[in-house]
Amino acid sequence: MKLFSSNKSEEEKLIEGCIAGKRDMQQLLYDLYAKKMMMVCLRYAPTTFEAEDIVQEGFVKVFSNIQNFKRDCPLEYWIRKIIVNTALKHLRQKSLLTVSHESEEVENLSSGDYNLNDYSMDELLSIIQSLAPRYRMVFNLYAIEGYNHKEIGEMLDISEGTSKSQYSRARAILQSMLVQQDRPYKEHVINR
Amino acid sequence: MSSTDKKDYGELEQSMWQRFQDAEATPGPEVWSRIDHALAMQENAKYKKRALFYRQLAAACFILFVLAGSALVLHYKKDQKDTLLATTTQQQRKPIVEQDVTGNATIAANSASTSASPEAGNYSLTESANNNGFPEAGKQEVPTIAQAQNQNHSRDLEERDAGIRSGSASAIAQQNYSYDNADGRTIKAERSETTELIAGTAGTNENTGISTDAKAPQETYIPATQAIASVPDNYTSPATINPLLRRNAILGTTTPEENTEEAIAQQAQAGLALALNKPAESDKKEAAVTASRWNVGMGYGSTYFTQNINIPSYTVTPHTIFKLPSVGPQPEPKPSMSVDSEENMRDARIEFQENTQAAMSYNVDAKAGFRIGKRFKLLSGLGYSQNTSKTRSSYIVEQFLFNPRTNERSKLKPTTVFLPSLSTFTTDSVSVVKTKQPFDVDYSYQMLSIPLGMQVEGNLGQNWYWYATGSVAANFLMQTTIKSSLLEIASVTYSATDDSPFRKVQFSGNMGMGIGKRISNAVNVSVGPEYRSFFKSMLTDDHAIANQGRPYTIGLNMGVSYILGHDGE
Incomplete structure (x- = not known):
């Protein structure tokens, strides 16, 4: 409890410093959350360069609007929300959210067992990034960020049903990719 | 997450969430430099805006100083x-x-x-x-x-x-x-x-x-x-x-x-x-000046108008995952808006605050004056002014209405962020979209004014004089036009009888000073800076949700007056 209070006080000082426009405080805040936010961006952006662009744009927005932070949720959630919105905006601007590119066939996908712990973070990331942009968005927003389909529909300007169906496809594709990547590994272990 | 979605939330989702929830990746070291640069640019923009204001203030002070010094x-x-x-x-x-x-x-x-x-x-x-x-x-x-x-x-x-x-x-x-x-x-x-x-x-x-x-x-x-x-x-x-x-x-x-x-x-x-x-010539002139008390005149002012309208920072609450439990009476239903749109809306509001600037305006007036004593003159008449402000914007607002009978969703004509932000949305859903190219939005307020004021004059030489004037005016808003350079955004026009968010009648205080020349016994011309400040905001009290400033104009006024009862020699 004491530690929590202390952290809260530190965080409050950090916020006050950022509101005052103190650059050292802003850098401290950036150092504190940049790594986590970079991972969020990597899940949405197709490349590392674009992820860094989103991080940059997102943090500029954070510092510009930090006086509007109501303290009704943890600061990390607030920053993450801004970063996610920035990512969506970035992809929308690049017209990557159009459905026309996403006519992936979900039939004949391989099925089987897989264990996510067998995959490194880079492997998981590359699997997610290989999804079509719309599927990637829906999957990230639903499975990792925790939005429901109605909210996702509003965020992506699609209906709730579309969100559900796109998530189902994304999930199936992802499972298939995980199985395919996991199989050589298992076959290698059995052969040994 | 809603309970209906829980059936989809299986092992894959749990595992993914666990793996990515606290995962970290180090961004490149140049990212912070870029952020630092962007923040510096933002601060510079603010500084420039402030510097511009102080420059204008200094220029106005200088002009006043020179005029006062000369006098x-x-x-x-x-x-x-x-x-x-x-x-x-x-x-x-x-x-x-x-x-x-x-x-x-x-x-x-x-x-x-x-x-x-x-x-x-x-x-x-x-x-x-x-x-x-x-x-x-x-x-x-x-x-x-x-x-x-x-x-x-x-x-x-x-x-x-x-x-x-x-x-x-x-x-x-x-x-x-x-x-x-x-x-x-x-x-x-x-x-x-x-x-x-x-x-x-x-x-x-x-x-x-x-x-x-x-x-x-x-x-x-x-x-x-x-x-x-x-x-x-x-x-x-x-x-x-x-x-x-x-x-x-x-x-x-x-x-x-x-x-x-x-x-x-x-x-x-x-x-x-x-x-x-x-x-002596001067005696002749002095006799001429005292000969008539009445004069009529016309004036033209080239001004800059600052409307000082602020958009409230809260308009629509988007759906977010950080909802507080509702306590007490339920709030009024609000239109749905995606987080993306909410983000755009916030950016649009920031853009409106930063990019709205004074624009070239003008006013013309016809006045009659009655001389009281040697120095004072009572003035009244009729004026017309067109006050204009301008915003450079990059966002358009689309509003949608759902018709339960036809089960159809109709889309209203897109607007700028300005008008919808002045009142609560009456539509079911709102979408704010960023345009590829920024566009101009002009706000034009046409007013009829009835001023009543006093002018004091003094001689600067044989033919020159100085004047200082102060007056109050009742201003009647005749027409308001909000016009965009983007074709897909419809222009909005409110006449004097329309129900609009703008104040229809309001008072202003005018101050001016300058120098004039008697080009004949009957005809005088004058020029000088003029400042007009409205006593209340442009918006009615019902629509002034945010803190509103008082609009004002500052500019240069030129006038010509004719002393009645003279042969004009």
Whole structure:
């Protein structure tokens, strides 16, 4: 409890410093959350360069609007929300959210067992990034960020049903990719 | 997450969430440098905006300082001139008083001796004239009237006597002129005395049996008397016309020795000018100015209008994952908006606050003025103004309405972020989209004004004047137009009778100052800065959700006025 209070006080000082426009405080805040936010961006952006662009744009927005932070949720959630919105905006601007590119066939996908712990973070990331942009968005927003389909529909300007169906496809594709990547590994272990 | 979705939330999702929830990846070291640079740019933009304001303020102060300085310098010069004039007149007054005493004595002697010895009286008068610093006034100083007399009566000796009398009369007349400048009221009495003296002298000639030709001089004296009488009270003294006299007045009293022939000739010329009744130009103008109290005028002002409208920071609450549990009465249903749109809406509002600037506006007015005293003028009339502000925007707002009967979703015409932000949304859902290219939004407010004010004026020179004016005005909003350069955004126009978020009637305070020129007795032109501040915000109280500023205009006003009852010369 004491530690929590202390952290809260530190965080409050950090916020006050950022509101005052103190650059050292802003850098401290950036150092504190940049790594986590970079991972969020990597899940949405197709490349590392674009992820860094989103991080940059997102943090500029954070510092510009930090006086509007109501303290009704943890600061990390607030920053993450801004970063996610920035990512969506970035992809929308690049017209990557159009459905026309996403006519992936979900039939004949391989099925089987897989264990996510067998995959490194880079492997998981590359699997997610290989999804079509719309599927990637829906999957990230639903499975990792925790939005429901109605909210996702509003965020992506699609209906709730579309969100559900796109998530189902994304999930199936992802499972298939995980199985395919996991199989050589298992076959290698059995052969040994 | 809603419970209906939980069935999809299986092992894959759990595992993914666990793996990615606290996962980290280090961004490149240059990312912070770029953020730092972007923040510095933002601060610079704010600084530039602030610097621009201070530059404008400094420019306005400079203009005011220059105008005030010019007015002071000119006023000081005028005061100096008045002081010099007063000194000159005072210095001149001393010897004149002495002359006057001597003159009276002479007159008395003359009157006393008239019946007994008219000749002696005439000589005495001539002598007194000589004693008064006009040594040759009786014999050699030749005013026009005396010359005329000499021409008429040059044949006999008595005519010469008459000429002497005429010269004496001229000398007295000149004394009275000088005295006239010192004290106008006393002078009138002196004038009558002088006139009597002249008449008495002429009568003496008649009594002494001078030939009928001797009556001619009496007729010759009359114009001189009339000339004296017709001299205005505020006539500029000969000393101001004659630089030598002025110099003497400054140095001390004029001694008879100093009166050279040249000085006498100049003084005679000044006297001649007086006799011909040519008042100074400024007196003429002053008389013209005081002649009429009413004037009419027109003005045109080129201004910059700052509308000072602020958009509230809360309009629509988007759906987020950080919802607080609702306690108490449920709020009014709000239109749905995606987080993306909410983000855009926030950006659009920030953009509106930052990019809304004053734009070129104008006002014209027709006023009637009534002069109160010499300096003040009451003004009222009718004015029309078109006040414009401008925003450079990159966002459009689309609103959707759901019709439950037809089960269709209809889309309203897109708008800018400005109008929807002034009131709560009445639509079901709102979408805010960023455009590829920024576009301009113009806000135009056309107003009719009825001003009532007071103007104070003062002379800066012969033809120039300064003025300062203050007034209040009732402003009636006739039409409001919000027009975008983007074709897909419809223009919005509110007439005076439409229900609009803008205040229909409001009052303003106007202040102005400047300089003017009298291009003729009847026509004046003026120019100067003008500032107008409205007493309330542009928005009605119902729509002024955010903190609203008061709109104001600052600009340059040019006017022309015509004084009624003048021939325009």
